[in-house]
Amino acid sequence: MLAVLLGVALLLSIMDSTGNLDLLLRLIRNPSAPVLEWTSSRADLVDDIVSGPRDLQAAREEISLLQSRIDELERQNEELNEVQGEYQLLLDLFNRARQEPDLRRLTATVIGRDTSLAMRSIIIDKGTDDGVVVGMPVESARGLAGRVFRTTARSSQVVLITDNASLVAARLGSSRATGILKGGGIGGSMTIDWIDLKHQIEIGEVVLTSGLGGKFPQDMVIGRVSEVDRREADLFQRAIVQPAVDFDSLEMVFVITDFQPVDTEIFSSPTGN
Amino acid sequence: MSSSVYLAVPVMVVLSILQSAFLTRFPMFGMVPQLPLLVALAWGLLHGINEGVMWAFWAGIALDLFSAGPMGASALAFIGGVAVATWVEQALPPNRIFLPPLLAAVATFISLFLYMLLLRVLGRAIPVQSFLDSLPLLMLHGGLILPIIWMAGGLERLVTVRGSRIR
Numbered sequence: 001m002l003a004v005l006l007g008v009a010l011l012l013s014i015m016d017s018t019g020n021l022d023l024l025l026r027l028i029r030n031p032s033a034p035v036l037e038w039t040s041s042r043a044d045l046v047d048d049i050v051s052g053p054r055d056l057q058a059a060r061e062e063i064s065l066l067q068s069r070i071d072e073l074e075r076q077n078e079e080l081n082e083v084q085g086e087y088q089l090l091l092d093l094f095n096r097a098r099q100e101p102d103l104r105r106l107t108a109t110v111i112g113r114d115t116s117l118a119m120r121s122i123i124i125d126k127g128t129d130d131g132v133v134v135g136m137p138v139e140s141a142r143g144l145a146g147r148v149f150r151t152t153a154r155s156s157q158v159v160l161i162t163d164n165a166s167l168v169a170a171r172l173g174s175s176r177a178t179g180i181l182k183g184g185g186i187g188g189s190m191t192i193d194w195i196d197l198k199h200q201i202e203i204g205e206v207v208l209t210s211g212l213g214g215k216f217p218q219d220m221v222i223g224r225v226s227e228v229d230r231r232e233a234d235l236f237q238r239a240i241v242q243p244a245v246d247f248d249s250l251e252m253v254f255v256i257t258d259f260q261p262v263d264t265e266i267f268s269s270p271t272g273n
Numbered sequence: 274m275s276s277s278v279y280l281a282v283p284v285m286v287v288l289s290i291l292q293s294a295f296l297t298r299f300p301m302f303g304m305v306p307q308l309p310l311l312v313a314l315a316w317g318l319l320h321g322i323n324e325g326v327m328w329a330f331w332a333g334i335a336l337d338l339f340s341a342g343p344m345g346a347s348a349l350a351f352i353g354g355v356a357v358a359t360w361v362e363q364a365l366p367p368n369r370i371f372l373p374p375l376l377a378a379v380a381t382f383i384s385l386f387l388y389m390l391l392l393r394v395l396g397r398a399i400p401v402q403s404f405l406d407s408l409p410l411l412m413l414h415g416g417l418i419l420p421i422i423w424m425a426g427g428l429e430r431l432v433t434v435r436g437s438r439i440r
Contacts, residue, residue: 001323005330005352012334012345017395021344029338032290036339039294047298113297114340115289117307117407118389118399121341123293149341159341164399185399187406248300 026152030127033111033155037125040111071141078143078206078221078244081173103217105139105254106130111155117186120163120247121146126255127154135215135261138253143221143244144168144209145253156255160247161222162190169213170222172239173206175199181207181222181241190223190241197237201228207241214262277324280432281316281331285309289335304413307381309336311418314355314380315425318373322359329355346391347384354384373422374415381414 015021048057112123126132128151136148138158146160161168166183170192177199179192195201205225211218227240288309297305309332317325333348340347358380365372385407392399 002326002356005326006349009330009333009345009349009352013343013349013391013395016344025344032338035290036294039290043295043298112293112339115292115336116340116342116347117385118392118403119341123339157341164403165397185403188402
């Protein structure tokens, strides 16, 4: 029996990795969304009970309101810093294009988190019935959260930018350096590798999406540089990024529904095949 | 196939929903225990290797429903971990207090290793550091296995109808 179960598990892994189980898994996952939603709401209740007595409810709501206001102001502040960086580089003409476009957003509640230790993803309560499709960017009030990876009719799985497999084309706010931001997975840090040494990266510098590659809109806040690994003997430097989003307490997100990801795969082969 | 599969499937689906929507909200010492793995191991320690690997299989399948990882990867990893732990148990002198935590650590280590290895084979770039960062889970699982074995025993008694055991 051991050999049979191992064989079945291996076969399923290979079939899922090659996309042959998508339809079947969607059928199985779809009914689980309402159950997850209900369980998640019970978790909220337990969280409330654990976090403090009932008479503090009003105070907590006010704190929550103020916290969201602070988040919004911090976000605006980061966007202002970004604009200032552009002025410094005399890119006034491009400012309009670089400002965050007026994107349409769909509010979604986080109803589940990845059960695997090696993956960083969340499950949200919006799916194909709400117009969500694979590839759509997802952000929180504080910045970029991830990208829709799988969908069912009533839920979607979003791979967070902190996942090991996540790659985001990023740009630094002041130094204008660009690179690919890699997720660090569990316990790891997000990093931007291969940054040219000519850029003087400052700690605290804002990290934004560059829009290169067409997977995310331009100028979405990702986080701040928390550490710079720079050695003059090397050809490149590396920046470690502290995400703006607190992924452990993510409860509400926005799916950007009118952004069309660009398929750049055609350019990866010289023949276009 | 044992009739306990009829118990394993619903139990593991419920545990996986709890794992995804509930346990991940309340980390213990900064870590989220893998409850389905622990229950499968507890069942394996109570009923032997065949029952254990079957429960581990369904634990992995149910968990992968709520994961971005490939379907079946957790099943394969859990089967490996539970099989080795229950096999080691048979080779060691019985001890109800000290052996289960050790076996939980062994099963967790092997499961983590196999899972990360499989992801790498399937093209997911999982750094070694991720594996090392997950190792404190061995101690957490070691601490949780005893109450889970007691609860698994209680579950078995609960579903035993008129003296006919579910096996």
